Structure formats: structure tokens, C-alpha cells
Amino acid sequence: MSLLNEILEFNEQFVEEGEYVKYTTDKYPEKRMVIISCMDTRLVELLPKSMNVKNGDVKILKTAGAIVSHPFGSVMRSILVAIYELKADEVFVIPHHDCGMASVDADSVVEKMIDRDIPKSTIDTLGAAGIDIRSWLRGFDDVYESVKKSVEVIKGHPLIPKNIPVHGLIISPDTGKLELIVDGYAVEENQ
Numbered sequence: 001m002s003l004l005n006e007i008l009e010f011n012e013q014f015v016e017e018g019e020y021v022k023y024t025t026d027k028y029p030e031k032r033m034v035i036i037s038c039m040d041t042r043l044v045e046l047l048p049k050s051m052n053v054k055n056g057d058v059k060i061l062k063t064a065g066a067i068v069s070h071p072f073g074s075v076m077r078s079i080l081v082a083i084y085e086l087k088a089d090e091v092f093v094i095p096h097h098d099c100g101m102a103s104v105d106a107d108s109v110v111e112k113m114i115d116r117d118i119p120k121s122t123i124d125t126l127g128a129a130g131i132d133i134r135s136w137l138r139g140f141d142d143v144y145e146s147v148k149k150s151v152e153v154i155k156g157h158p159l160i161p162k163n164i165p166v167h168g169l170i171i172s173p174d175t176g177k178l179e180l181i182v183d184g185y186a187v188e189e190n191q
Contacts (some may be wrong), residue, residue: 166182
């Protein structure tokens with residue numbers, strides 16, 4: 001059985017048995033916050049449990065490394081929608097220790113693309129169009145600097161209200177322990 005068929009079969013039973021009822025909520029986050037976190041599999045359940053958040057409490061955005069790299073990319077757009085349309089009042093950037101983005105080798109990723117039938121000419125064409133794919137794929141060297149940089153991208157955005165605290169924390173993927181890196185309340189008071 002394919003993974004898709006397995007999922008669809010489970011889903012049919014999930015709906016028929018009314019399992020969805022215990023997850024019923026609305027689109028507005030009860031705790032009025034948005035979290036940008038890493039897509040790491042270890043955080044799927046650990047992160048919400050470690051922060052005492054449940055279904056309906058928060059908006060969670062997942063990206064590789066919890067990186068907000070472009071001020072007008074889809075992650076930033078999602079943060080703005082969470083604030084202006086979905087009543088989020090605080091932003092939390094929460095990458096983790098032992099992140100795969102700290103060891104991403106862009107050259108290796110490009111080679112794997114080529115091995116999976118992406119023509120080298122496509123990579124070359126992107127380069128000729130001004131897209132530095134290796135720079136774009138690159139991760140980070142220091143998770144502490146990465147979280148600070150993402151917080152700065154968000155806080156410095158011209159469309160983010162000045163009264164929105166933007167916090168930066170790092171979570172241990174082993175224990176769920178949160179380490180405060182940027183206290184968005186303290187930054188707000190200093191402005």
C-alpha cells in the first residue's frame with residue numbers, strides 16, 4: 001500500500017469515527033501568538049508540549065531552520081497575516097540545537113538534485129538569471145546568530161507594528177528546554 005493510500009484510508013476512518021471533534025477550534029489563536037519553528041521531526045509534538053500550547057492556541061509556521069531570510073517572502077507574509085487578520089499579538093522565533101540547517105552543504109544538495117534528474121542546465125540557467133542557488137540553499141553556522149538575524153528581519157520589517165514583541169528562543173530537541181536569546185519585551189522597552 002502506498003503512503004498516500006494509507007493516509008487516505010486512515011483519514012476515512014478518522015472522519016467516520018468523529019475523531020476530529022476533539023480538535024475543533026476556530027481560526028484565531030487563543031494565546032494570540034505566532035511561532036516560527038523548524039520543520040524538524042523531533043519538534044512536531046515536543047515544541048507545543050514544552051510551551052504548554054494545544055490545538056487552537058497558536059499559529060505555527062515551519063521552515064528549515066526556523067529561518068526568516070527574506071522580508072517579503074512567504075514566511076513574512078504569513079506572519080503579517082497572523083498579526084493583522086488572525087489577531088496574533090506576539091511573535092516567537094524558535095529554532096533548535098543540532099539543526100540540519102547548520103550542516104547543509106549547498107554543493108552536496110545541488111549534486112543530489114542533478115542525481116535526481118534536475119538538469120545541470122537548469123542550475124546553470126538559474127545562475128545566469130542572477131539566482132545564486134548555492135547561497136540560497138546555504139544554512140547557518142551559528143544557531144544563536146541565526147535566531148537573532150530572523151528576529152531582526154521580523155522586527156525591522158516596515159509593516160510590523162512597533163508594539164509587537166518579537167522573541168527569539170532556542171529549544172533543545174532532546175529535552176524541550178527553551179533558552180531565551182531575545183526578549184521581545186525588553187527590546188520593546190528600549191525603543
